[in-house]
Amino acid sequence: MNQFPEFDARPVAFFDFDGTLTTGDSLMPFLKFVVGTPIYYAKLALLSPVLGAYYAKLLRNDIAKQIVLKQYLGGYHIDELFTLGERFSEEVIPTMLRPEGMERLRWHQDQGHECVLVSASMNVYLKSWAKRERFSEVICTALEVGKEGHVSGKFQGKNCHGKEKLKRVMKWQVNCSPIEMYAYGDTSGDIPMLTYVGNGFIFTKKSFRRVV
Template sequence: MSTSNQTDKKVLSVFDFDGTLTRHDSFIPFLRFAFGNRFFTRRLIKLAMPSIQCLRRKLTRDELKEILISTFLTGIEEKWVQEKAELYCNLYWERLMRASGLLAVASEVSSGVEVTLCSASPKLVLQPFAERLGVKLIGTELESEKGILTGRITGHNCRCIQKINRLEAIYGSLDQYHLRAWGDTRGDYELLAAAKDAHWRHFHPNWDRKRAAITRLKATSFKG
């Protein structure tokens, strides 16, 4: 009886974006692309000390992300970022996206299930990618006042437990779904743990998946 209930559940397929569907992070390269090398380098220097503090665990990853966004996007027109994001998507699609990931997303979409990206990267930047993939998008929301970005995040950085919170705010309790999830970092653990079908670094080369497994094993050993 319980097997039948599981089968009858709607399928919700959730893909992390950076590192899962892409070969590497997309947001920092986007900032370099949008602002140009000279401006990007000058602003990046300001992040040296916060980055060190993060490594020393005096700042969290979320706090560092907020500083990054504040440093680059305070007082910037939202429309300008949208235009740059569309251009970035068009120019970098082939070199950024993993072919196997694209096939997996297309397969989920064609099967008629609910498909969404769920990413810590700003939704504003990833919107063109989601549209091209033909899926919904959940991402970190940037605060905007009269079309100008304030440099602040609305709500929380969309990683770890916040991915679950954001999904449930839109879809309701995840228990009502057969949840399928794809991820590649610590920020996806809660999502993968909640999934009936969890895929860890599924589109990465085999050697990369083995290295990641060894790293997790060592981390667990040290904790013990």
């Protein structure tokens, strides 16, 4: 009897979401979808100092993101957010998809490769979309849930961004033994993951180029 675990040795492709499989950010459109247009813009005006500090690199990504999430999602029940997230993934995400990114995804799927979504975007809408698009797993940012099921806007764990993406990919790899790894991204925050896998590609202008 074999006492060792059986690893899946298929090649694996890790895909960033925002800007790689989509043409831009998905979080703010989701927040607008949740609260509605009037409330969305009213809250956005209140958050302008926070966003300004973030874009000026005076405020860390994870801190700014949690402030925004608290303003928009604080008090919502997690079940309601997953329900809204499923609707968002069906009604809005298809209008945001980047053809070049989806073409890469389909190619890997057609080759029988395992595909894993790795994103700083939120679990409440990525889970249902990724399941429909046949990803084997989703590695992403999750919302912390209180005892009664409500969220405050804080993360469960860390924001899945930059070096944290690489840490989670490496943790995932412990239980697998792929013969080859690929990764796709579109920003400097994806570089640690892209350089680690050996076959990293970054989207610039209208195509993916290999990261050396």
